[in-house]
Amino acid sequence: MVATTKENYELLVEQAKALVDGEEDWIANTANVSALLFNSLSNVNFAGVYRFENGELILGPFQGMPACVHIQMGKGVCGTAAQTERTQIVPNVHEFAGHIACDSASNSEIVIPIFKDQKLWGVFDFDSTKLNNFDETDEKYLTEIAKAIFA
Numbered sequence: 001m002v003a004t005t006k007e008n009y010e011l012l013v014e015q016a017k018a019l020v021d022g023e024e025d026w027i028a029n030t031a032n033v034s035a036l037l038f039n040s041l042s043n044v045n046f047a048g049v050y051r052f053e054n055g056e057l058i059l060g061p062f063q064g065m066p067a068c069v070h071i072q073m074g075k076g077v078c079g080t081a082a083q084t085e086r087t088q089i090v091p092n093v094h095e096f097a098g099h100i101a102c103d104s105a106s107n108s109e110i111v112i113p114i115f116k117d118q119k120l121w122g123v124f125d126f127d128s129t130k131l132n133n134f135d136e137t138d139e140k141y142l143t144e145i146a147k148a149i150f151a
Contacts, residue, residue, distance in 0.1 A: 002134070002135050002137045002138055003041040003042050003043065003044060003110075003126070003128070003133055003134055003138050004040065004041050004042055004138075006137060006141075008040070009137065009138075009140075009141035010141075012036065012037065012040055012141065012145065013141060013144050013145055013148070015036055016033050016036060016037075016145045016148050017148045017151075019032045019033060019036060020032070020033065020148055020149055020151070026051075026060075026149070026150075027060070027061060029149050030048075030049045030060055030061045030149060031061035033145060033148075033149065034047045034048045034049065034061050034062050034063050035047075035063055037126070037142075037145070038062075038063030038064065039063070041126065041138075042130075042133070043128045043129050043130040043133050044064075044126055044127065044128055044133075045064050045065065045105055045106060045127050045128065045129050046062065046063070046064035046065065046067065046102070046106065046125065046126065046127035047062065047063050047064065047124075047125075047126050048060065048061060048062020048063060048064065048067065048124075048125055049061060049062065049114065049122050049123065049124055049125070050071060050078055050082075050122050050123050050125060051121060051122035052082060052120050052121060052122045052123075055073065056070055056071065056072055056073060057070070057071040057072075057073070057078055057079060057082055057122065057123065058070060060122065062125075064127070065102070065105075066102070067102045068100055068102045071100065075098060075100065076096075076098055076099055076100035077090050077093065077096060077099060077100075077109045077111050077125070078100070078111050078123050078125050079100075080098075080111075081111035081112070081113055081123050082113065082120060082122070082123050085113050085115075085120055086113065087110065087111065087112050087113065087139050087143065088109070088110065088111045089109075089110050089134050089135065089136075089138075089139060090108060090109045090110070091108055091131060091132040091134075092107065092108060092131050092132070093106055093107060093108060093109050093127075094107070096109075102127075105129050106127035106128065106129065107128060107129055107130060107131045107133075108127070108128045108130060108131050108132055108133045108134055109125070109126065109127050109128070109134070110125075110126050110134035110138055110139065110142065111123050111124065111125050111126070112124040112126075112139070112142045112143050112146045113146070114146045114149060114150075115146075115147075115150070116150040117150075121150065124142060124145075124146050126138075126142070
């Protein structure tokens with residue numbers, strides 16, 4: 001399954017780039033992009049960022065239910081993506097050892113690392129109420145959108 005179609009993603013990439021064009025404030029940019037994706041992706045119940053600061057991930061702008069504020073590196077899907085600096089696609093979060101359940105309605109997740117000046121800045125986190133909601137198509141386009149934040 002994929003959270004949206006290739007054609008829709010191509011439009012979302014352009015919309016995300018337009019939202020951040022000329023704006024330097026990371027809070028404004030990640031808030032707008034989180035809102036865009038939360039309202040555009042299928043079956044998503046959380047879309048947001050965690051920034052890497054002081055050796056941990058700290059909650060940033062998001063859409064969805066209240067979320068965990070601090071996540072240690074290597075803990076949960078977000079901490080694993082941050083520590084490895086690699087995207088994590090989890091078809092069933094209930095089978096992911098150490099999954100941090102902020103919203104019990106979440107069943108699958110994708111976490112995309114965000115880089116600024118070639119260093120880990122944080123992660124984009126997307127949860128879904130559906131099992132197996134994310135795949136390589138999501139990874140490709142969400143990575144492109146993540147890169148646009150600090151382009």
